[in-house]
Amino acid sequence: MVNAIKRRILATTPPTDLLYRALLVNTAFTPIYNHILMALPVPQTILKDIDAEVGAFFWTRQKDGETKQKRKLVAKTRISAEYNMGGLKVPLLQNTAEGFRLNLLQRTLRREEKPHTFHNPCSLIC
Numbered sequence: 001m002v003n004a005i006k007r008r009i010l011a012t013t014p015p016t017d018l019l020y021r022a023l024l025v026n027t028a029f030t031p032i033y034n035h036i037l038m039a040l041p042v043p044q045t046i047l048k049d050i051d052a053e054v055g056a057f058f059w060t061r062q063k064d065g066e067t068k069q070k071r072k073l074v075a076k077t078r079i080s081a082e083y084n085m086g087g088l089k090v091p092l093l094q095n096t097a098e099g100f101r102l103n104l105l106q107r108t109l110r111r112e113e114k115p116h117t118f119h120n121p122c123s124l125i126c
Contacts, residue, residue: 018074021058022088029054030091037097047094054090055079 033050036042055076074088080095081087111118 018058018088022090025054025057025090030096033093034096034100037093037100042097044094047097051093054093058088 058074058079074086078085078087079090080092082089
């Protein structure tokens with residue numbers, strides 16, 4: 001009886017394959033850490049730890065309350081690649097943080113080069 005119930009649950013449970021997990025990370029997790037990275041400087045060690053957690057999410061599964069290692073179907077270095085390249089299109093947190101830093105530097109440089117094109121918030125208040 002228990003095995004029949006277990007088989008029924010497994011048959012009706014939606015699959016959690018790699019593409020589903022990648023979609024879950026891209027739609028739920030990525031926007032959250034994008035907002036955090038735009039507002040706060042985060043050390044590289046923390047970024048590496050979070051990337052490792054995302055990798056563990058792809059390559060582990062729960063069975064009877066115990067975490068088990070799954071077979072790695074996508075290489076760690078390929079996660080951020082396109083689907084046609086064998087990747088999952090999940091950006092690495094370290095690359096995203098570096099892009100935000102470069103974006104901030106570029107905006108700062110543009111404000112110094114052409115200050116007349118950017119309005120001064122103090123002039124509206126003062």
